[in-house]
Amino acid sequence: MSSDSKAATSYEEGLTGASEKVAEFQEKKTALGRLQHWLHVTPSAVPMIVLVAAIIIFGWASPNFFKAVTLSTILQQIAIVGILGCAQSLVVLTAGIDLSVGAIAVFSSVLMGQITFRYGVPAPISILLGLGLGTLMGLLNGVLVAYVKLPPFIVTLGTWQIILSANYIFSANETIRSSEISEVAPALQFWGHAIQPGGVKVLYAVFLLIALVAILAYVLRHTAWGRHVYAVGDDPDAAELSGVQTKRLLTQVYALAGLLCAIAGWVMIGRFGSVSPSASTGQLGNIQSITAVVIGGISLFGGRGSIVGMFFGALIVGVFEMGLKMVGTDPQWTFFLIGVLIILAVAVDQWIRKASA
Amino acid sequence: MSSDSKAATSYEEGLTGASEKVAEFQEKKTALGRLQHWLHVTPSAVPMIVLVAAIIIFGWASPNFFKAVTLSTILQQIAIVGILGCAQSLVVLTAGIDLSVGAIAVFSSVLMGQITFRYGVPAPISILLGLGLGTLMGLLNGVLVAYVKLPPFIVTLGTWQIILSANYIFSANETIRSSEISEVAPALQFWGHAIQPGGVKVLYAVFLLIALVAILAYVLRHTAWGRHVYAVGDDPDAAELSGVQTKRLLTQVYALAGLLCAIAGWVMIGRFGSVSPSASTGQLGNIQSITAVVIGGISLFGGRGSIVGMFFGALIVGVFEMGLKMVGTDPQWTFFLIGVLIILAVAVDQWIRKASA
Amino acid sequence: MSQEPLLKARGLYKRYGKVTALNNCDFDLMPGEILAVIGDNGAGKSSLIKALSGAVQPDEGEITLEGRRVQFSSPLEARGEGIECVYQTLAMSPALSIADNMFMGRELRKPGIMGKWFRQLDRPAMEKFAREKLSELGLMTIQNINQAVETLSGGQRQGVAVARAAAFGSKVVILDEPTAALGVKESRRVLELIRDVRARGIPIILISHNMPHVFEVADRIHIHRLGSRLCVIRPQDYSMSDAVAFMTGAKVPEAAEVAA
Amino acid sequence: MSQEPLLKARGLYKRYGKVTALNNCDFDLMPGEILAVIGDNGAGKSSLIKALSGAVQPDEGEITLEGRRVQFSSPLEARGEGIECVYQTLAMSPALSIADNMFMGRELRKPGIMGKWFRQLDRPAMEKFAREKLSELGLMTIQNINQAVETLSGGQRQGVAVARAAAFGSKVVILDEPTAALGVKESRRVLELIRDVRARGIPIILISHNMPHVFEVADRIHIHRLGSRLCVIRPQDYSMSDAVAFMTGAKVPEAAEVAA
């Protein structure tokens, strides 16, 4: 009796001869239109513009600012925050947040130092052990987030405290002095070396940061794993249903973040010379890296943004801090103005995006 | 020619006589099933259970713990975090986050104190001014979030720095002594008074906290405004499309949060006696209140959870801290264990929820 | 027709980056009529009604309501003018209950002091009303009126949205594919509901891909193609096949065929 | 029928708090057939196929695939067994492009060193494939294959999901209301696609509220009511009115009427 079904769909014969062309409309081709479109599809462009503007303003306000040495100082000051920012970016792209980045970095640097000096292990091996242990701390975060399904904020709030106090307990608050390290284990200070083209010092650490940003940008953009990171951040249920191994991916992301933090810990030794468990990165590294990430245009809700944006975000903060101090602002006012400028930077970003939407 | 449309829908005559009953199935009536269901529909039950368990364990581990004075001390220690937690809960329910709560509280207390002592304004008026200015700071957050559409995390990260440094600058780092205040402006210390039923001191501040929690619980559950808070946190676009004035609501929420923080600032004067711009609530209040909120089962993604849960969350932290101190744990180990317990508390919560889903 | 359109749009444009969703689009809704809007997927139907209801702002073009030029900057403003809309994406708060969602933004308060001074919601009244409206639609499988919307089946959710719009619309009711996820019985109820609403004198814009339903209830049919109005026809003048042929580009309507 | 079912379920239960979505539900899918599942909104159809595809775990009951007892703890496991599913909620990552979404979890890599060592994606190949599959479905209004899925119209999105399932399913293809948001032309293409897939020997489960379509393509029709299978009929034995009457409870099928 399916004859009535025929009748019911008979109107579909109107379809014969339906157009098969892919729809096309003429595009606006004005210069402004193109700029807007470019801004829209290049999420890292906006922080870059803010950055350039900031550099120009400070260069104009302070005569010393525009010297190569100042700019290289800024770069070396953001090296650690930048590497932590790489770790943070990965986690934030999955719609997570990692409050423990700074703690992992500090603890890893302490581990590298203490394993060398307390237990007499050769420096390269201690470095490997430190990197491995940092990865393990990240892995712990990952397992708690992915398998126990706890919110990342609370997991890393907990591990932040755990790792930081483990750090103090393990190190017995002992600092290892720079001169000892450079005698016994110079490998620990590797990233503190510099090349000096034309008298301007550029730390190895700066090159490391740039290399890490480039590699991660490639991975996120051009590999399946990178697309999965975005997918999980976008909508974890959808990603799971459409075939991403969400749990495994999340675990990998947090472990990789741990590794990056441990690398930052190694860089800290090179940069500060000494190994100190009470480095402020342990307390402030998370906020600083999150600031870089957000100013760089990565959405805290996950799935949107680029790591290159984070790099510019870190630079913006570095330039503001240095610039304000150079024009002679007192520390309390510097703190105040950086607050203002964080908000302004993001407001400008938002405004340009809206205009171009 | 609509006769073919008749034919096309003729099969619908099968509908005549369709059942009009609302579907019903028998329910499981086992005790366990009921318990699970109750846990599921009472989001604040889980933190309560964790709390009771913690109290029992510490009571067993430390002989002094189970004394009324210990318990009243815990209550008075969480009074400020609890009030900040009320503010934080409102903001988190709208899927926001407020990093500036502690800074607003401290600055408000400094404003109340300095307006009284530096400018000689009568204390009740300074208190009103302080509350008003705290509300304004919250309003600033709200406007930036709702109208400029900046992410709450970054807005309040900025205002946190701004308010905190304004606080240091305005106060010139001056502490106002307790003895001066109790002579000149006892109203500032109002919440530090206590009733002493049976010799156990219970601060007014504790009653204030309980009253605020009760009022907010009522407002969130039983008024239109409260439902809108949940709706905005759940899905702001949907809320906007279905008729909530999202922007106005968000602004109100942040302003109310500011007022609550200013109240916390007033309570701080009562509790600590003096007015100190360097009170660590300015630095740590945000993390502490967020911890309470999250342990209390409020989702950081907004729209889910209850303020009563936050209250239990704050209590859990207070009980852990006091309990660990009383069994004589060293401070770093205390931080370590609190980190572990934060994760455990939320894990237990998650597990019970899953079992009952 | 000699009447003035109640809601009119002229020369609307809406571009999303490279994509042109509305391309010089016109639109007319007459008082008291059921106007169907049909067209291919992605033709721009939803974009059109979003522009009409304030959910998006068109790049160019003007909209008039009852002869007045209007510019809605939010759906709330449109609602204030009595334009009630069921969006394709439904616009519900998933974690809230059915009753909460139906009354979002126009909650009922308890009578007496509790309502006036303590602003307490009248939950029993809201739940009763919600249950009634759902029963009118024949949604009998909803077992618990306090269920969170996220736990409803796709069709149940759609039913709740339609019930809300029909219950509260006062000037124009816009339905974007209201029956897409609905079953046979529920779809039929929606059609009846649409007729009821028109009987109250309120005009309706109905977007649907279901030709038999469109031809059954519509007074006029707006055919949308490639971002603009191709033509407006009367169901009694054309067959469903013709309509399908127009909207897919298989046939081109003669200029004269456009119903004014 | 003498054949063994390819996919079989017995006594499935699924409860959500107070709500019983599956209530002692049975299910059989024969090799190579198109099985339609029809029922009221909220009858439990989506819950059934979610249980079959691993997206939810039933409280009780057992599922067998090719005679083996299976227990999928995630959709990925079901996919590993060749069960491809289009969910009602579509399961797409809104911010990613159409091509990214179609290949999610089975991306193509560049040939040679770039692919092998640097694991670089072969975007041109994926985009070409995606464009072809969409064209097969007649989705000609998609202007830009690199558009984010969130910018697609409701129907376009559904089209992408269906294209994905049809392209990759190897043992069973499950479609939960694939044509709900689709236009006339696109729905017709989906029906053709379903026939194509069956012609490749792959059985299909089709959930739909569109009776004419169901009666046109289905080999057997599973009628779902109040969380369990009411009966299974053959479209040539019953009229659409009968089917509608069964699923809404207007008529009760005789036991004998159930097609084994």
Added chain:
Amino acid sequence: DSACLITKTDTNPFFVKMKEGAEAKAKELGVELKAYAGRIDGDHEGQVAAVESCIADGAKGILITASDTKAIVDSLAAAREAGLLVIALDTPLDPIDAADATFATDNFKAGELIGQWAKATMGEGAASAKIAMLDLGISQPSVDVLRDQGFLQGFGIDLGDPAKWGDETDPRIIGHEVTSGNEEGGLKAMETLLAKDPDINMVYTINEPSAAGAYEALKAVGREKDVLIVSVDGGCPGVANVKDGVIGATSQQYPLDMASRGIEAIAAFAKDGTKPVPTEGKDFVDTGVALVTDKPVEGVQSIDSAKGAELCWG
């Protein structure tokens, strides 16, 4: 008997050593010691909570290094009312009689010593010195202010308001930066001030870790030899740095001593209620401060690094 030790933080080696001293003495005398600490520098609330815990726990006495010397007074009054002996360590309370006794060094004096030494060492150059001030934190806790202002006093610079740093107008001060008292902060602050004025030749630092950080920054630009760094604390790594020439001079304090004497006092109080008596002519028990340098100058008493290493803590 039990006693409480409440320090500002327990991450700064200074307080870690203080705790070790207290623990050793407590063990010797059979006193049960519970240690508490603030979360961060300046964590006043944490200390209030700690005092309350001690009272609730029935301790006999409290040893405290107060984060906020004025604000803590109330809580300590409650403790004394509850019959506890309250002893301020390292940092005198304000007013000083808010504690039953104070075992402290004079932080202002410590700063003054290095200031005088620096001025004498620079000689002629002091008049045109370019000074970098590396302080603790923007909340300006009292040690921070005392050491900073003491240094300036010793160096002969007008203090402005002695209750805060940063309001001086002397052009010799290139700038104040905050360091959080660790190497990382010292390094960054120094880098920044060097960018502002590369000719800095005198560096005051709040403590030895920040001095080590500053030294790294100077080394990086090759100026470690011609810049004078002074500091306060006298920890063993710091004294070693004096020996290595990293730090020119540092004012040494004796936290171990303060703590063990504090425990003794509590033990005595628990036994028969005796309270310790202050040093002759002062309102507190001065545990002393000594300038450690290998380049002594006329008119400022000092000990050399070898002697400093004998007395150092940590």
